[in-house]
Amino acid sequence: MRVPRRGGKYEEDRREAVEIFKEVECVVFEQDTKKEVGRSCALSASPHAAGAGPGPGENQTTAIIDVNPPRGTRDFPPDDMRLRTWLFHNFREVARLFAFEEVDFPVLESEALFIRKAGEEITEQLYSFEDKGGRRVALRPELTPSLARLVIQKGKSVSLPLKWFAIGQCWRYERTTRGRRREHYQWNMDIIGVPGVAAEAELIFSIVTLFKRLGLTASDVGFKVSSRKVLQAVLQCYSIPENLFGEVCVIIDKMEKVPLSEIEKKLTSIGISLEAIKGLVQVLSLKSLPQLEELLGAAGDAVADLKQLFILAEQYGYSQWIHFDASVVRGLAYYTGIVFEGFDRQGNLRAICGGGRYDKLLSTFGGDDIPACGFGFGDAVIIELLKDKGLLPMLTHTVDDIVFPLDLELQGPAAMVASTLRQKGRSVELVLENKRLKWVFKHAERINASRLILVGDSEWQRGMVRVKNLSTREEQDLKVDELE
Amino acid sequence: MRVPRRGGKYEEDRREAVEIFKEVECVVFEQDTKKEVGRSCALSASPHAAGAGPGPGENQTTAIIDVNPPRGTRDFPPDDMRLRTWLFHNFREVARLFAFEEVDFPVLESEALFIRKAGEEITEQLYSFEDKGGRRVALRPELTPSLARLVIQKGKSVSLPLKWFAIGQCWRYERTTRGRRREHYQWNMDIIGVPGVAAEAELIFSIVTLFKRLGLTASDVGFKVSSRKVLQAVLQCYSIPENLFGEVCVIIDKMEKVPLSEIEKKLTSIGISLEAIKGLVQVLSLKSLPQLEELLGAAGDAVADLKQLFILAEQYGYSQWIHFDASVVRGLAYYTGIVFEGFDRQGNLRAICGGGRYDKLLSTFGGDDIPACGFGFGDAVIIELLKDKGLLPMLTHTVDDIVFPLDLELQGPAAMVASTLRQKGRSVELVLENKRLKWVFKHAERINASRLILVGDSEWQRGMVRVKNLSTREEQDLKVDELE
Numbered sequence: 001m002r003v004p005r006r007g008g009k010y011e012e013d014r015r016e017a018v019e020i021f022k023e024v025e026c027v028v029f030e031q032d033t034k035k036e037v038g039r040s041c042a043l044s045a046s047p048h049a050a051g052a053g054p055g056p057g058e059n060q061t062t063a064i065i066d067v068n069p070p071r072g073t074r075d076f077p078p079d080d081m082r083l084r085t086w087l088f089h090n091f092r093e094v095a096r097l098f099a100f101e102e103v104d105f106p107v108l109e110s111e112a113l114f115i116r117k118a119g120e121e122i123t124e125q126l127y128s129f130e131d132k133g134g135r136r137v138a139l140r141p142e143l144t145p146s147l148a149r150l151v152i153q154k155g156k157s158v159s160l161p162l163k164w165f166a167i168g169q170c171w172r173y174e175r176t177t178r179g180r181r182r183e184h185y186q187w188n189m190d191i192i193g194v195p196g197v198a199a200e201a202e203l204i205f206s207i208v209t210l211f212k213r214l215g216l217t218a219s220d221v222g223f224k225v226s227s228r229k230v231l232q233a234v235l236q237c238y239s240i241p242e243n244l245f246g247e248v249c250v251i252i253d254k255m256e257k258v259p260l261s262e263i264e265k266k267l268t269s270i271g272i273s274l275e276a277i278k279g280l281v282q283v284l285s286l287k288s289l290p291q292l293e294e295l296l297g298a299a300g301d302a303v304a305d306l307k308q309l310f311i312l313a314e315q316y317g318y319s320q321w322i323h324f325d326a327s328v329v330r331g332l333a334y335y336t337g338i339v340f341e342g343f344d345r346q347g348n349l350r351a352i353c354g355g356g357r358y359d360k361l362l363s364t365f366g367g368d369d370i371p372a373c374g375f376g377f378g379d380a381v382i383i384e385l386l387k388d389k390g391l392l393p394m395l396t397h398t399v400d401d402i403v404f405p406l407d408l409e410l411q412g413p414a415a416m417v418a419s420t421l422r423q424k425g426r427s428v429e430l431v432l433e434n435k436r437l438k439w440v441f442k443h444a445e446r447i448n449a450s451r452l453i454l455v456g457d458s459e460w461q462r463g464m465v466r467v468k469n470l471s472t473r474e475e476q477d478l479k480v481d482e483l484e
Numbered sequence: 485m486r487v488p489r490r491g492g493k494y495e496e497d498r499r500e501a502v503e504i505f506k507e508v509e510c511v512v513f514e515q516d517t518k519k520e521v522g523r524s525c526a527l528s529a530s531p532h533a534a535g536a537g538p539g540p541g542e543n544q545t546t547a548i549i550d551v552n553p554p555r556g557t558r559d560f561p562p563d564d565m566r567l568r569t570w571l572f573h574n575f576r577e578v579a580r581l582f583a584f585e586e587v588d589f590p591v592l593e594s595e596a597l598f599i600r601k602a603g604e605e606i607t608e609q610l611y612s613f614e615d616k617g618g619r620r621v622a623l624r625p626e627l628t629p630s631l632a633r634l635v636i637q638k639g640k641s642v643s644l645p646l647k648w649f650a651i652g653q654c655w656r657y658e659r660t661t662r663g664r665r666r667e668h669y670q671w672n673m674d675i676i677g678v679p680g681v682a683a684e685a686e687l688i689f690s691i692v693t694l695f696k697r698l699g700l701t702a703s704d705v706g707f708k709v710s711s712r713k714v715l716q717a718v719l720q721c722y723s724i725p726e727n728l729f730g731e732v733c734v735i736i737d738k739m740e741k742v743p744l745s746e747i748e749k750k751l752t753s754i755g756i757s758l759e760a761i762k763g764l765v766q767v768l769s770l771k772s773l774p775q776l777e778e779l780l781g782a783a784g785d786a787v788a789d790l791k792q793l794f795i796l797a798e799q800y801g802y803s804q805w806i807h808f809d810a811s812v813v814r815g816l817a818y819y820t821g822i823v824f825e826g827f828d829r830q831g832n833l834r835a836i837c838g839g840g841r842y843d844k845l846l847s848t849f850g851g852d853d854i855p856a857c858g859f860g861f862g863d864a865v866i867i868e869l870l871k872d873k874g875l876l877p878m879l880t881h882t883v884d885d886i887v888f889p890l891d892l893e894l895q896g897p898a899a900m901v902a903s904t905l906r907q908k909g910r911s912v913e914l915v916l917e918n919k920r921l922k923w924v925f926k927h928a929e930r931i932n933a934s935r936l937i938l939v940g941d942s943e944w945q946r947g948m949v950r951v952k953n954l955s956t957r958e959e960q961d962l963k964v965d966e967l968e
Binding site: 064065066067068069070071073074075076077078081082084085096097098099101102103104105106107108109110112113127129130131132133135137139146149150152153154159161163164169171173175183191194195196198199201202205209311312314315316317365366367397399411412413415416419422425426427428429430432433443446447 | 548549550551552553554555557558559560561562565566568569580581582583585586587588589590591592593594596597611613614615616617619621623630633634636637638643645647648653655657659667675678679680682683685686689693795796798799800801849850851881883895896897899900903906909910911912913914916917927930931
């Protein structure tokens with residue numbers, strides 16, 4: 001083959017190359033080794049022709065399967081998987097910047113870990129079942145209880161504070177048929193052992209850092225921040241027994257989705273007076289800290305925590321991302337302090353993420369009374385938002401080299417060439433069948449190969465291969481050990 | 485603070501630093517903002533002191549939970565997670581070198597996908613149950629059926645060949661109580677659409693590449709290779725109906741674990757003659773290709789495939805890693821051609837990985853008749869082996885910088901410093917509580933921090949921080965924007 005000069009002439013070279021190798025037919029590789037059975041098997045006294053009859057595996061009866069994944073679940077074909085890998089990589093990179101360590105737990109846990117009596121949606125929609133040994137188990141609906149379990153298990157063997165993160169699939173079982181998904185992935189970051197709101201400030205900043213990495217700004221997204229202590233103060237005003245606290249929170253979390261009359265009915269049914277309900281509704285409508293201070297007084301923890309959080313946000317430099325909004329309650333019963341959720345400012349989507357302080361969760365599980373806070377960040381809403389904003393990256397399958405033996409006999413040498421390149425860290429697509437050169441060019445385009453390495457007989461006899469740069473269109477013959 | 489000269493004096497500096505900051509007591513950060521409640525809540529006509537009574541969350545009753553993960557499952561605390569991440573990174577890196585694309589499927593699939601009638605262990609130990617909608621579902625025992633399902637679903641929209649890999653958790657339910665695990669992670673690599681053994685050669689080479697990356701040599705591990713076509717030829721010799729093929733394979737796969745009399749009993753019960761069993765046993769004992777050729781004749785596919793595979797292995801340069809061993813059958817009914825398994829040469833462990841050709845699986849699922857092969861590589865045996873060989877890496881949590889505010893008031897500035905460093909890509913542990921300097925040094929050691937950044941009042945007033953290199957023990961004051 002002629003080595004063309006730099007630049008231009010790609011189409012011409014290509015046509016020429018196609019001409020040169022036209023005679024190589026698309027022969028299936030193994031056909032070369034298949035021959036007629038010439039003699040009978042030496043095993044049996046009553047021999048039968050070994051070539052006759054159906055092949056192995058044909059005994060299996062065809063059972064046409066549903067090609068879709070189970071209702072509410074997803075496959076991740078390569079395109080979707082690349083996107084997921086990209087998103088998870090961003091989660092992990094932020095976690096690294098914030099010095100969090102990754103952990104994981106079984107996707108299947110004891111049902112008891114998730115059973116709380118506060119009437120949370122998460123518990124009502126638990127994907128639980130009985131295993132073959134009669135044990136109640138559940139596909140986890142969230143990661144926090146498993147994390148709490150592991151912290152208790154580790155006990156004194158770990159030094160506080162812990163900064164742990166996890167990325168895991170979470171499940172729910174909805175009886176409705178609205179086509180909502182039954183699984184999603186969630187990124188969790190948790191700080192165990194820090195009582196002050198500096199922890200919440202750090203957590204929210206980690207999410208801000210993620211948002212920025214993804215190309216989102218404070219005009220795209222923000223955080224609504226409140227504290228469960230606000231509600232607690234109100235409940236105390238009306239002498240509402242503290243054992244109703246979780247339940248009240250779970251009910252009023254639905255305020256924006258459910259008619260007020262419904263909320264009132266539910267609260268009344270657990271014994272909350274109409275006066276207290278009025279007080280709750282009044283507090284929940286507050287959108288500024290001075291208003292809150294006026295209502296609750298400056299002295300309580302609720303106002304103090306929030307004030308301090310906003311001071312820290314200012315100093316971190318993300319105060320334009322957050323604001324106080326008393327209507328944020330979050331639907332999990334176990335939060336005890338600051339609660340927050342990330343939202344899109346256009347208001348089209350559900351919460352992007354949510355979290356808060358859960359200082360009592362470990363002790364309710366029988367562990368030590370260790371303060372903790374954390375957040376969950378799902379993979380669904382963020383992808384919707386990035387799509388809306390045109391911020392999803394174009395991710396394609398790319399390889400460095402495609403290696404093509406021009407001849408059946410050259411499969412081995414081509415494998416050797418591929419191996420040499422892989423040892424140098426290059427990703428190599430080795431063509432494993434006898435294909436036409438035309439197909440190889442098309443395939444190289446499909447997989448975004450940078451170079452095509454042709455292993456041809458005459459070059460190979462000189463220990464060389466033809467290397468074609470598929471973007472500059474340059475070609476040259478190189479010795480195998482010269483390949484970089 | 486005095487800036488010490490380069491070199492030495494670490495302990496002295498440290499003692500001094502401890503002295504200097506001794507007065508900073510371990511005050512919990514938020515205590516500073518907690519004050520006595522001074523006035524009553526403005527909400528209620530009948531006010532109650534807001535500071536009184538139990539805090540939020542204390543309503544939750546303590547339900548002591550089992551701190552262990554469900555029987556047969558694992559948590560991944562940071563140490564174990566680092567090891568898993570390291571192993572998976574190696575899987576992914578090999579997949580990248582071989583130009584495979586990552587895919588994933590739901591961990592929960594329709595039970596029907598895994599139900600085969602050949603009596604496989606994998607089907608008998610299926611972790612299946614009925615969901616709340618009455619559907620039979622299963623936690624996947626393996627990844628290949630899901631992959632086949634996805635390939636069929638994609639149909640003509642994808643170009644063959646496909647080179648796909650997946651890393652996923654697989655489950656089984658064993659009734660025995662031997663303490664064997666119910667889940668493991670499996671790395672799968674599959675080539676869809678290539679009929680010839682060049683595909684198997686490439687797959688085995690990808691595993692060899694992994695072994696080498698992990699520090700294993702051909703004297704540590706190897707591959708036993710055979711072909712299901714060997715057994716098929718024998719069955720044909722004895723006119724055994726081809727619908728028994730899968731079942732026979734599954735039974736004789738147990739040859740090394742179950743007494744021969746048991747195997748004979750099972751084979752007899754499905755109608756295999758004693759003469760045929762003798763023939764099978766004879767073939768299974770073969771360890772060389774010439775012997776096989778003598779027995780079956782050179783003409784059949786079995787011998788031809790194997791010969792070609794060994795030629796390719798020679799050319800790839802990994803022939804010392806593989807040998808023919810007719811006793812390798814593999815326990816999955818769907819294999820039709822080459823089968824192989826990776827083993828440790830000391831013979832202490834179960835198979836490290838296994839795979840083969842399954843040309844009929846897609847058509848038995850109702851898809852087109854597309855040739856395919858692949859392997860599964862679990863996370864358990866390889867870790868055991870690497871541990872035995874002393875090849876497990878020492879993986880520790882490391883961070884670049886630890887940032888410590890010497891004063892409560894400096895939490896915000898410290899956050900700003902942390903943020904500056906993180907913007908430069910450094911992983912930063914920000915101390916979120918008021919701790920003693922002694923604790924901070926100990927903590928820095930625990931998390932393998934390279935530098936300690938002290939944010940002190942006097943330096944901060946000059947816009948500076950003290951930077952201590954924890955390995956060279958050098959210290960200097962730097963402007964925040966000079967920090968690298």
